[in-house]
Amino acid sequence: QSVLTQPPSASGTPGQRVTISCSGSNSNIGNNPVTWFQQLPRTAPKLLIYDNNQRPSGVPDRFSGSKSGTSASLAISGLQSEDEAEYYCAAWDGSLDGFVFGPGTKVTVL
Amino acid sequence: EVQLVESGGGLVPPGGSLRLSCVASGFTFSSYWMHWVRQAPGKGPEWVANIKEDGSKEYYVDSVKGRFTISRDNAKNSLYLQMNSLRAEDTAVYYCARAVGSSSSFWGQGTLVTVSS
Numbered sequence: 001q002s003v004l005t006q007p008p009s010a011s012g013t014p015g016q017r018v019t020i021s022c023s024g025s026n027s028n029i030g031n032n033p034v035t036w037f038q039q040l041p042r043t044a045p046k047l048l049i050y051d052n053n054q055r056p057s058g059v060p061d062r063f064s065g066s067k068s069g070t071s072a073s074l075a076i077s078g079l080q081s082e083d084e085a086e087y088y089c090a091a092w093d094g095s096l097d098g099f100v101f102g103p104g105t106k107v108t109v110l
Numbered sequence: 111e112v113q114l115v116e117s118g119g120g121l122v123p124p125g126g127s128l129r130l131s132c133v134a135s136g137f138t139f140s141s142y143w144m145h146w147v148r149q150a151p152g153k154g155p156e157w158v159a160n161i162k163e164d165g166s167k168e169y170y171v172d173s174v175k176g177r178f179t180i181s182r183d184n185a186k187n188s189l190y191l192q193m194n195s196l197r198a199e200d201t202a203v204y205y206c207a208r209a210v211g212s213s214s215s216f217w218g219q220g221t222l223v224t225v226s227s
Contacts, residue, residue, distance in 0.1 A: 044219055088154055096172070099147075
């Protein structure tokens with residue numbers, strides 16, 4: 001059972017907005033920055049968002065992150081077919097002295 | 111170009127040992143925390159261990175403490191994971207990763223470890 005909680009799936013039609021939640025506790029999200037990763041089939045996870053809401057160069061601005069208290073969210077605006085992937089949140093956990101990942105959310109483009 | 115290339119995976123019986131290696135290129139290896147992260151078939155990633163830039167500090171997930179040891183050789187731009195007393199539940203793709211929780215995060219393509227008799 002994961003320390004962080006995510007919905008198992010989310011979906012939308014092309015152009016729609018999809019939001020994925022990530023819930024944790026004070027020992028992780030509440031006191032540490034959240035990172036989001038995208039994993040396409042048969043590839044390694046790739047950095048999507050760091051420090052709660054920062055996008056690395058090369059990541060389209062339709063991806064955005066936010067955090068409030070012990071929860072975080074990833075939003076995909078203007079959903080595209082290539083966004084169909086698994087999305088994971090992660091954060092350092094000060095009680096466990098280690099990184100924790102969410103179980104992942106599978107995004108499907110209808 | 112940043113590259114992380116893992117090797118050393120394979121099939122090992124329960125109770126056996128394996129040593130994973132990761133060779134880094136395209137960046138100053140000695141300037142980054144390095145990590146091992148694993149992903150069991152059909153599951154999400156699980157962070158395994160990390161090691162400070164100079165090798166002076168290490169952290170491990172509880173399930174591998176006492177069995178796995180992370181190390182690095184900055185002169186060889188290499189990261190290692192010594193895995194002993196392997197169990198079926200250690201079966202996974204093992205990724206070498208740079209700076210998991212920061213803007214510099216980058217992952218290799220992984221090496222598969224299968225623990226089975």
